[in-house]
Amino acid sequence: LIERLRRSLTQGGVEPNVAGLSANYASLVNEVRQVKPGIVHSRSRQTIVGMLEGVGRSVVEVGGTLVGLIGMLGAILNAMFRVIRHPTSFRFTSMIHHLEQVCWRAVPIVVLITFLIGCIIAQQGIFHFRKFGADVFVVDMLGVLVLRELGVLLVAIMVAGRSGSAYTAELGSMRMREEVDALRTMGFDPTEVLILPRIVALIIAMPILAFLGAMAALYGGGLVAWGYGGVQPDAFLVRLKEAISINHFTVGMVKAPFMALVIGIVACVEGAAVKGSAESLGQHTTASVVKSIFFVIVMDGLFAIFFATINI
16 A cells, blocks of 8 residues: 555655655565556447457357367267277276266256146146146147156256256366376376266266156146146046157157266366366356356257157
């Protein structure tokens, strides 16, 4: 504060003199005086060129993200090929540990949320279909939505928020403590040791969670249809069997591993990009969840277009 005040007075044409300081404090003030003044950035006015520059920087950032995702995918495939040639090098114990974290421990929250979503869909469907005397058609809507689209999408979003953020935080903390550099120094490939077991665990866990979530949603919808709409359980099952086919179930299960791969790649890319500060860790963890959800929704739309093209 003293040095800032002295410099402001000096710029005004006055040469101040600090008097009455003891020897200890005088040395401290002299040390601070040697620090060069920081560069004052003047606030520039917003112009059209500046706005276009901001858009361009955003586009470049998106391109950098895509390049990073492709690079991480290549590194994972390379590590997988090495593991296939030398199966004993795969970290099976690590994979089982992560499988427990992302699958077994996630079952309660996934089942609970999908159960509630199934109840809400059935209640809203019955409420609106009742106006036309078509209460039973809620079974068709529930079956197609849950098995084909909404079930796997909801589970993917929950996995991105729960497991994807955990992956980013874990890898980011290792980066901050220089554990990743230590692995390279010891001759280990961080992709093979840290990332591949997590990706494999996520790919295995996602179809299991999607199946459990779909069953929980159908069960919740069936209970609401019975209690709120008067649709008996046997009539519900008969109508559900007529309304859906194995293709609806297959579509949902096919999406699950690809969504898991995208979530894992995004989480690992953001974790590897963490710098040496807690602020950077928080920013990349947030970015990991946002980007994972975005890419999952985009992938769901692409799959919808693809399956509609091949009439499935």
